[in-house]
Amino acid sequence: MVANMFVVPQTIVAMAANMFVVPQTRGTVLCCKCGIPMAPNPANMCVTCLRLEVDITEGLRKHVIIMYCPECESYLQPPRTWIKAQLESKELLTFCVKRLENDLKKVRLVNAEFIWTEPHSKRIKVKLKVQKEVLNGAILEQSYVVEYVQQDHMCESCTRFQANPDQWVAAVQLRQRVAHRRTFFYLEQLILKHDAAVHAIKIKQMDQGIDFFFGNRSHAVKFVEFLGKVAPTKSRHDKQLVSHDPKNNNYNYKYTFSVEISPICREDLICLPPKVAASLGNLGPLVICTKVTNNIALLDPFTLRQCFLDTDQYWRHSFKSLLGSRQLVEYDVFDVEVVSPEYNVGGSKYVLADIEVARITDYGKLFYIRTHLGHILKPGDRALGYDLYGANSNDMELDKYKGLVLPEAILIKKSYEEKRQKKRGKPRSWKLKSLDMEVDDTKGRAYEEKMNSEYEGFLRDLEENPELRFNLSLYRNRDYQPSEMASVSEGDDMPSVPLEELLADLELSEQEDGEDSMRE
Structure with a gap:
């Protein structure tokens, strides 16, 4: 009874009339080329013969030349846009597919993926799977490989920098009117973590601040916006005419952005103005x-x-x-x-x-x-x-409170100064990276000792305050060798950076010495 519940109604009628029921089978036809049985299709040809007769990739480009800037590792998106992308990244795959935009109008793109090549071969291979309607409405799917050949060609910014490294378009003058550089040590680590100054042509240390030079105004604007998100800043900008072509009506300017950071720093004692205190x-x-x-x-x-x-x-x-x-x-x-x-x-x-x-x-x-x-x-x-x-x-705000x-x-x-005296001269288990910054070496030994003392104070602040190092990247010091005597003598309340917070310093080449850009 249970089996009869699932019988097709027409079959039930035929059985009731004692009629002979022909079992339904899937029909097949012979391929008009090779004669093998196959499911019928509008072309009456099997898939193998159809691919031999029709090549849907005919007329599609298999070799494409792309321009690559080796200095900034970016690719030229015609006519004048340079796109920065890493090998086998999603951005690079999108760039490669867009270069075939006219070809892909003839077919339907189904899938795209990279085929591995040697990084130094200057070749990028992408495997594309496409579909197209062929004979009498039959849809054929086929895969093919496109080879992209990289040709080195420096972008305008890199060309300008190679011709004259001091030729900048926009400068950001970052200043804070205080007697120490603790804020700039912290900002330096934030800039490194977020690669905010990756487009900077030159970075120069100045009194009470740092100057950043860029080859493009948009890079400077983006950097100023980043500073406004991590510190209480105010900024103003100005421009100076460098050259003018009256025939083409072209103007070349140099832009200067002045950014001032609030002089209020962490651990400062403040007397609030009466209006601020009331608000x-x-x-x-x-x-x-x-x-x-x-x-x-x-x-x-x-x-x-x-x-x-x-x-x-x-x-x-x-x-x-x-x-x-x-x-x-x-x-x-x-x-x-x-x-x-x-x-x-x-x-x-x-x-x-x-x-x-x-x-x-x-x-x-x-x-x-x-x-x-x-x-x-x-x-x-x-x-x-x-x-x-x-x-x-002699604070004016303090005098207002009678x-x-x-x-x-x-x-x-x-x-913890008394306990740190015992560890003076011993290396830390961690270290920080530093920006490639020009420093004035003519200020004498006293200035250098002052800078080292302030930097040591900044490192101690990082050890004592976990919240301060939350947004920073700290790296393991491979030269650090802990001793058993030191671990026994140190107190439990001595602040330190846990090993789980440290990152491994990745080295891409054995010839590169990472110690020049790392500070303990």
Whole structure:
């Protein structure tokens, strides 16, 4: 009974009438060329004979010449566009298929893929699978290989640079009006990670900043936009006429972009202007800058309130720091009394505590202050902070607050200087890359020592602050050899970079020495 439920209705009628049912079979015909049985098609030919009779790739180009710039590794998309693409990448496959745009109007493209060739052969092979309607409506599918021959031809930017390396079209002058270069060390790593200055012709270190030179105005504009996304900046631009062809009405300009970074840096102590403090809900007025991106994060160390200033808000008032990182003083911690539970503010943990401290250079004066570092400080530790008791401040914003009682000290972070003295001179297990930058060597030994000291401070900040190195690329130092004695003597609370955060430094050639572009 179950089998009868699936019988075709016509068959049931025929069985009821006792009629003979002819089983339905798939019809076949003989190929008109070779005579083998096959399923019928409009051409009455099998696939093999049809391919022998008709070649749908006839008239399609099998060899194409493409222009390749060996300096910037880009390909010419006629008439004047240069496209940067890696071998066997999706971008390069799209470029190769577009070069056959006129040919592919005659057929239907089904698939395209690379065939491996030697990288130095200057040949790129692409296998294409196409379909086309042939005799009497039959659709034939066929594969064929297109060989692209690379011819070296430098693009306009590279040609101009080879003729005169100093001939630039656009310059970006990046400046910050502060007494240190910590911000530029951090920006250098962000630029390297995102390849933001890959089109720069020349990079030159200047006082209070860096100059970037580009061979194209659009590259400079893109770089300025990148800076605006990672730092609170303001910019202006200007242009200067270099030459003019009155017959063709062509003008050649040199463009200059001036980019200024906010002087507010991480760990700075700030006295907010009254209008800014009121707009932030009466924050402060004494606050600490905890993070700087395209926004400025401000923390009140006495109430643990946090607010953010965007770029427009800051430049509308344009205030400066009360005290900077170069004015930090080291304190000894004698007593810690926690007065609040642990709070999570902006992804960081803080605990309010009343502590007793004294400057390491003057134990005759004890300070009883409140700090937000109660979760990491304990008696016997050392901390870095700002000495407001002995500071002589001439800040105009501070004078606007009548009757404001300043604390004797504001602690910023825990100090590990005493423990680092034991490791002085030993290499780190990690290192950073650096930009190919021109440096003025005529400034003397004192300037070089100052730069090395500031860079060492930047490396220590990376070790102490995981959030600071979150967006950076740190590489393993192959010359580092850990010793068992060092691992036993180091304290558990000594900040360091975990091995899982480090990247392996890839070397493409044994002859290339990567140490010139790496800094420990």
